[in-house]
Amino acid sequence: MRRLFAFFLLLVLAFAIFQPARAQSAVEVTDWSVDYDFGGYVNFKARLVSPSPVTDTVILFRAQGETNTRSERITISPEGNVDFTYTFAQGPIRPFARVNFWFYVTLQNGEQVNTPENSFVYADNRFPWQTLEDGNLRVHWYAGDVDFGHAALDTARTGLQRTGEKLSVSLNRPLDMYIYSTAADLQTALDIGGQTAMGGHASPDLGVALVSIAPGDNQGTEMDREIPHELAHILTYELTGERYSRLPVWLREGIASMAELSPNPDHARAISLAVEKRALIPISELCGSFPPDMARIFLAYAESVSFTRFISNKYGTTGLVSLIQAYADGLDCEQGAAKVFARPLSQVESDWRASELGENKGAAALQNLFPYIAVLGIILVVPLALAFTSPKRLKDEF
Template sequence: MKKIFIIALSIVVWTFWLTAPARAQSPIQVTPAPYKVEIAKRITFPVTVSSAADITKMYLAVRFPGTNAAGSRIFPKFTPSEKVETTAVWNLDRDLVSAPGGYLPPGAQGTYSWHIEDAAGNVLDTPPAPFRVTDERFDWRQLENDRFAVYWYKGDDAFGKTIFNRLNQTIDRIEQAIGAHYPDKIQVFVYADDGAFQSILSPGHDNTEFVGATPVDEFSVMLVKSAPEDLQFAIVAAPHELVHMVIDQELGTGLGQVTMPLWMNEGLASYYEYDPPQMEERYQTLLDDAIKNDRLLRLRNYANTRPNDYREGLLMYGQGYSVVEFIVNEFGRDKLSQIFQELKHSSADDAFSKVLGVNQDGLENLWRKKIGAPIKEYATQVTPTPAAQPTFALSAAETPAANQPSPTPQAVSANNTPAPVAPTAAPAASGAPSSNAGGSSLCGLGFGGLALAMVGAYSWRKRKRF
């Protein structure tokens, strides 16, 4: 559905509330008005309020049911009077960090309601009305089923359908592989223009850096930069980030977010980019060179820490892919699911030991033996608790895999605003204003560093692509 539907729904909700017999006699009257989204700038919520006594206090409560994103109360400026016309503003501008609001990606949905008090002691709370962040700079095309809604504005139907098909193939494979299920419909926005794409990234991203794909997990949104001529990149970057979304959602806020080794997380994402799996050529080149010259990385050192060196980072991805492939080929695909489930309540060493009979170092040596690399005698070491570290990530391979059958889409349409997708989780309580509502994961083509922030046991993973 389009934004006009959400506006109409908001008016219907408010009209119903205002005309309900039990509330018709309220001395405080509210005239609803449509909200307006200016992408990457602001969302405005205008309102007209009247009462027999002066309006003395009012604020807009914004919430995001079904997510862990923090809501906010916005107090608009007004002069106490019997009739007040004012506007509450949710700031989307990354440079106005002190203004009320915070980052929201295209596709993010929430509710808003007004709290109003007058001098006579009357109080009114309007019922929550829905809103959705839309990017109306482009005429979006749309392709969707019950799992994905893919939007793009440059390229023909085949362009969008290729990305759509690859995502459907990938989610089936990774869910089966690790025994997971992603419960929500994922909205994927494909931007063909670098400037437009950069403008909708969260404040944690370097605005001058090329970024290829970034999920915003809190809202089940993925942002992809790909012009039609860059399709081969999109059909690798999007599946890679989708795997991370499934992994992060399945691990939730529990122990698994800490104990899941980084090299395995990235190895799984790399392994399931293609069907059948294939390693990117430059990863393979670096891996072959490291094997030949005895320069392989110790896996344990990259359980929670990303390399600071560009080539080392590429090698980590190559090794992660190779070890995941080794587990599948030598132990069986079902072992991936068993390891993943064990990581939810065990350390990495305990998980590997229980499922494979060896810890991380033992697994590495089994893999080394298989590929013909020297066996290493490592001193006993406990993997440290994750701390803030610079990050970067992988890039796309050059040749897409052969097309695979995919779910039949419900519709291909050209429309101005993507349809809303209802969240499925239980509502979260409103909190203090947040400058970054929701965690996001990032992959870009450039090398750079972003902090990995931990909230309790939850890892807000930000990934860059080399």
């Protein structure tokens, strides 16, 4: 009797476990296709094959890196055909992201089914891209001949190798480099996702980098700067994953600028001028963001690469990678440096100013402490001033 009861219980459990799986596979998606106008619309076509008539259908899709899933109720033909167009008036889709989509179907028999997912890459299809590949690396361009493409591929390969050695990391996933011929074309692509760029842009989580380089006499210099810079952002992401955004901006941009094969000579001049005018930006102010005005942005980049190179030269690859990991683990600007170098960021900055910029170490430290000295001065001076200016007490007369 007990055996019979146990056997019956197993049958009930098996039915409960496997019944949903059969329901989930009850609807097939066949003959699907996606067509889109970059920045305009996306058209989905498919045929839903179901053993029971469909009473309600919702299409769902989500771009890589996005947390929100979009859903739209759609109609299908009696034959099960889907023809739905999503317009960007309903909200933009992240450029160059892989977009997964599926259908949530209610059948006449009451079953509700999520179909298997399909996907497409939402790349910029406004241009006749040419492509060259080397392992995981793909370079796309539309202006210039095949020699232009090979030069870009060579530069990308060299940049990846040099930065990979500096960070002790390698590329283990596909990477796409898109080369626009004008800054306007590049910015239009980024506008769709609400982003801006200064010559280039990287989406490290997507493994996508965008640069603006026109074919011509200056293409070699521009490739040497722009391509390795953006690829370095992606290689740094390989070390940190989704924690990449925790890294201070000065470190992210410092590593990327240090990767450039032709360093910008104006960086040294900008720093030299700032030292003369005592207008250097404290590194602590470059942790969360760069200044909004263009002149200060350029100085921020110049300081970031100089400071990062100083750290790399003094502490080596081990020190640089350890600093990256400390920040990725969530330590703030001061704490990350203190953990790795046993010195807070302000002291490491003083070392950099004294060693690389020729500043007096004491003067640099005094400049870092100036805000605190000013506050202390106010605390001490104000009571004294009030004491001297208050009316004197009248002496008692006898």
